[in-house]
Amino acid sequence: MDDTVKIRARLITKEYDMYKTRADKVKAMLSVHKGKAPDFWALKGVSLEVHSGEALGIIGINGSGKSTFSNIISGIIPPTSGDLEIHGDVSIIAIGAGLKGELTGLQNIRVKALMSGMTNQEIDEIIQPVIDFADIGAFIDQPVKSYSSGMRSRLGFAIAVHQHPDILVVDEALSVGDSTFYEKCMEKMDEFKSEGKTIIFISHALAQVEQFCDKVLWMHYGDVREYGDTEEVLTHYRTFTGRFNNLSKKEKRAYQNEAKHKQAVFTLDDLYAREKAESSLPRPVSDAELKQLCARNSIGDPMSKTTWFFLIAMILAALALGTEMVRSPKPLKSALPAPTAVVQTIATETPSRPWKI
Numbered sequence: 591m592d593d594t595v596k597i598r599a600r601l602i603t604k605e606y607d608m609y610k611t612r613a614d615k616v617k618a619m620l621s622v623h624k625g626k627a628p629d630f631w632a633l634k635g636v637s638l639e640v641h642s643g644e645a646l647g648i649i650g651i652n653g654s655g656k657s658t659f660s661n662i663i664s665g666i667i668p669p670t671s672g673d674l675e676i677h678g679d680v681s682i683i684a685i686g687a688g689l690k691g692e693l694t695g696l697q698n699i700r701v702k703a704l705m706s707g708m709t710n711q712e713i714d715e716i717i718q719p720v721i722d723f724a725d726i727g728a729f730i731d732q733p734v735k736s737y738s739s740g741m742r743s744r745l746g747f748a749i750a751v752h753q754h755p756d757i758l759v760v761d762e763a764l765s766v767g768d769s770t771f772y773e774k775c776m777e778k779m780d781e782f783k784s785e786g787k788t789i790i791f792i793s794h795a796l797a798q799v800e801q802f803c804d805k806v807l808w809m810h811y812g813d814v815r816e817y818g819d820t821e822e823v824l825t826h827y828r829t830f831t832g833r834f835n836n837l838s839k840k841e842k843r844a845y846q847n848e849a850k851h852k853q854a855v856f857t858l859d860d861l862y863a864r865e866k867a868e869s870s871l872p873r874p875v876s877d878a879e880l881k882q883l884c885a886r887n888s889i890g891d892p893m894s895k896t897t898w899f900f901l902i903a904m905i906l907a908a909l910a911l912g913t914e915m916v917r918s919p920k921p922l923k924s925a926l927p928a929p930t931a932v933v934q935t936i937a938t939e940t941p942s943r944p945w946k947i
């Protein structure tokens with residue numbers, strides 16, 4: 591492990607809109623209707639720094655936001671606010687994620703490798719090692735939808751590690767494999783670590799986390815409950831889950847409902863106030879920077895008034911042009927802008943059918 595920061599997350603939030611129908615979502619995007627769908631904040635300001643050669647475990651009960659956070663790190667979904675720096679290529683392995691069911695295992699290897707920017711020659715070189723590592727035999731030529739979850743996980747892991755990413759995110763992918771494959775994956779992850787690569791390991795299997803991770807992030811209903819030394823965090827987490835599991839069904843439901851209510855009513859102003867009172871950031875920031883970190887990113891926002899204005903202006907211009915062309919039809923060639931050389935060539939070659947131009 592060295593001091594080079596590979597991942598720096600500062601006050602990352604994720605808001606999901608709980609639209610009932612697709613139409614409601616489209617209406618909200620166009621800001622046509624005033625009603626706002628109920629919000630749900632899956633992440634309420636997560637900050638951490640992960641270094642080169644470090645293995646970070648992410649733990650937490652179901653629905654605490656682990657996958658949401660790992661999907662943001664992997665670039666699969668954008669954060670709602672906050673700042674994320676990633677230094678290096680990221681490869682994520684999650685159960686079944688990223689594999690196309692209709693394609694064969696072999697085709698999936700090619701597609702995923704192409705998407706990660708590998709050349710055809712590089713892909714040819716990794717195909718056999720991936721097949722050997724995944725150990726799924728003749729199934730490699732079968733559609734992935736016919737695979738068991740263990741086979742999918744093996745193929746996903748094999749592809750991801752052979753892309754040689756700088757940062758490897760393993761989201762519960764090892765929970766479905768057998769013990770032999772698990773050992774093989776662990777060996778590979780150790781190799782990665784010793785090469786200075788960074789690993790994010792999301793798991794409910796605390797013994798695996800304990801064995802492998804240098805640090806642990808305990809997530810709890812969108813918040814960071816604790817972040818630090820593996821043994822310490824795991825001890826506290828085990829105490830919590832011991833108590834939680836002893837609750838009656840009714841008590842558990844009440845606990846969950848209260849936490850989810852807090853996730854529903856959360857706002858970015860709350861985050862700003864919380865950080866003003868007690869900062870969770872690894873380094874101090876100015877008030878202006880804090881305000882920026884607590885401001886919504888523009889991706890996914892409803893359209894601004896200016897965008898609306900231009901959109902409407904363009905639609906009106908297109909309509910006016912269309913009407914003009916219908917009212918005074920001209921020969922197509924004169925209605926069009928000056929023809930290019932290619933169009934002229936075709937027109938010359940097909941003089942009797944100029945409408946083909």
Ligand SMILES: Nc1ncnc2c1ncn2[C@@H]1O[C@H](COP(=O)(O)OP(=O)(O)OP(=O)(O)O)[C@@H](O)[C@H]1O
Nearest residue numbers: 606607630632650651652653654655656657658659
């Ligand atoms: N696309 C979505 N739209 C709405 N809510 C979502 C969406 N994805 C996740 N959520 C909600 O966000 C919260 C966090 O989910 P997430 O999958 O990140 O938790 P998790 O800790 O990975 O859970 P698990 O351990 O069960 O995998 C949950 O309450 C979940 O229901």
